Amino acid sequence: MNKENDMDIHILSDLHLTKPLVVSDLKSDLCILAGDISETPLNAMLYGRRSVPNASFITQISGNHDCIGYSLEEGISIIEKNQTDTHVFLEDRIWYHPLKPLRVIGATLWTDLEACGNSELFLEKYYDAIHDFKRIKN
Secondary structure: OOHHHOOOEEEEOOOOEOOOOOOOOOOEOEEEEEOOOEOOHHHHHHHHHHHOOOEOOEEEEOOHHHHOOOOHHHHHHHHHHOOOOOEEEOOOEEEEOOOOOOEEEEOOOOOOOOOOOOHHHHHHHHOOOOOHHHHOOO
C-alpha cells in the first residue's frame, strides 16, 4: 500500500445537535457527516462544521431531521448555500478529494410515497405513526 495515499477518515451520523459542540477533536483528512446532524438546514451545516474542528475536509449528506420545518427543496437550498471549499454538501453528487485519490458519492435515500402506488393511502395509514412526516413540510 502506498503510504502517501493513506487517510484518516471519520464517519459520524445522527448527532442531533441542538447547539454547537465538538464531537470529535481527532485530526482527520476527511470527516463524512452522514445525516441528522441538527434540526434545521442552517444548523446542520454550522454545527456540523464546528463538531469536527480538526477535519481537513468535511463532506455532508442530509438526513430527514436536517430539514425539519422546511420542504426538502428549501432545506437543500439552504444547506447548499452554506458550503465552503472544505465543507461540501453531497446530494446526488460526487466529491473528489483534492489531495488524495478518493471520491465520495453522496445521496440521501428519501421516502418515496408514490412507490406503493397510492401516496394518499400511505399517508392516511402511517402519518400518525411516523412522527417525522409531521415535522417536514410537504
